[in-house]
Amino acid sequence: KREQLEQLATVEAITKDGVALRLVGNISSVKELNLAQKYGAEGVGLFRTEFLYMDRNTFPTEEEQFEVYKLVAEKVGSSTVVIRTLDIGGDKHLDYFQLPEEQNPFLGYRAIRISLDRKDMFKTQLTAIVRASAYGNVKMMFPMISSVDEVQAAKAMLDEVKEELEQRGIPFNRDMPVGIMIEVPAAVMIADLLAEEVDFFSIGTNDLVQYVLAVDRMNEQIAHMYHPYHPAVLRMIRMTVEAARNAGIDVSVCGEMAADERSLPLWLELGISELSMSPQALLRVKHRALNTVASDARRVAVACFRNRTSSETEEQLGAFSQRSG
Numbered sequence: 072k073r074e075q076l077e078q079l080a081t082v083e084a085i086t087k088d089g090v091a092l093r094l095v096g097n098i099s100s101v102k103e104l105n106l107a108q109k110y111g112a113e114g115v116g117l118f119r120t121e122f123l124y125m126d127r128n129t130f131p132t133e134e135e136q137f138e139v140y141k142l143v144a145e146k147v148g149s150s151t152v153v154i155r156t157l158d159i160g161g162d163k164h165l166d167y168f169q170l171p172e173e174q175n176p177f178l179g180y181r182a183i184r185i186s187l188d189r190k191d192m193f194k195t196q197l198t199a200i201v202r203a204s205a206y207g208n209v210k211m212m213f214p215m216i217s218s219v220d221e222v223q224a225a226k227a228m229l230d231e232v233k234e235e236l237e238q239r240g241i242p243f244n245r246d247m248p249v250g251i252m253i254e255v256p257a258a259v260m261i262a263d264l265l266a267e268e269v270d271f272f273s274i275g276t277n278d279l280v281q282y283v284l285a286v287d288r289m290n291e292q293i294a295h296m297y298h299p300y301h302p303a304v305l306r307m308i309r310m311t312v313e314a315a316r317n318a319g320i321d322v323s324v325c326g327e328m329a330a331d332e333r334s335l336p337l338w339l340e341l342g343i344s345e346l347s348m349s350p351q352a353l354l355r356v357k358h359r360a361l362n363t364v365a366s367d368a369r370r371v372a373v374a375c376f377r378n379r380t381s382s383e384t385e386e387q388l389g390a391f392s393q394r395s396g
């Protein structure tokens with residue numbers, strides 16, 4: 072079965088009735104990029120940079136980061152890589168960076184909040200990413216955005232960085248696209264305002280589900296309540312897509328939901344064509360796309376968006392997936 076799937080690596084991801092999808096990889100390292108490319112990823116939809124900061128004793132320098140970002144940019148070639156700025160806090164820690172003891176780490180000092188507080192560290196990373204933009208199609212993305220102020224503050228720092236590079240005579244792409252993760256309910260509710268500030272959205276369903284449902288994604292005791300197909304989650308996703316569409320910016324999905332091949336009808340109905348997932352999921356989702364008739368899938372999805380419970384949606388998506396073969 073695995074071998075059969077591997078033959079799909081070079082096949083285009085397209086439904087039976089001709090709807091093309093762009094399947095890209097979530098990676099944390101160059102090794103994972105190789106795997107994603109082996110499995111036919113058309114690019115990288117999420118480069119989780121925190122892993123560059125882990126398993127060491129000090130923050131990585133600008134030069135160390137630049138070398139990795141540049142290598143990834145070069146390896147994706149004519150395709151694109153979305154580099155996400157540091158997303159520590161919550162469940163991710165660094166040995167050399169003392170985070171405060173918190174009652175609710177996922178509601179605490181995390182991701183962009185740390186970056187905007189520790190400007191020295193943030194600036195180093197921004198500089199390394201912007202420098203890498205001279206070597207390939209690099210896009211930059213900020214995690215855990217919950218307000219327009221945060222986006223504006225991050226963009227202001229980015230402008231500073233660009234100005235400094237300009238003065239140093241170092242090349243970079245002036246038009247590097249800048250986007251944000253949509254993974255906090257507040258961001259969904261103001262998606263129209265945020266869309267005026269950025270070039271693209273990437274929906275992070277892992278955190279979005281956790282925050283919409285108030286279900287800790289790490290808590291085993293309530294794991295049975297973690298429902299990606301909850302009507303509240305589906306409405307949030309739809310709102311995000313509508314805001315992006317009205318503003319004319321791109322929107323993709325990079326959470327685990329994208330890797331669940333049963334969810335394909337939802338993306339087809341919403342008109343989302345870019346899905347980013349772990350390398351291991353790429354061929355499975357492509358196989359599903361190749362066996363799906365988009366017009367049938369959309370009908371199923373329309374019903375799902377009207378459902379009152381997640382179990383109905385899961386059942387209908389599961390049944391459709393099985394029927395499609």
Ligand code: PEP
Pocket residue numbers: 117119158254274275276277278279325326327
């Ligand atoms: C997400 O929250 O869906 C996401 C892709 O980011 P992470 O899993 O790294 O928090």
Ligand code: MG
Pocket residue numbers: 214254275277278
């Ligand atoms: Mg997240």
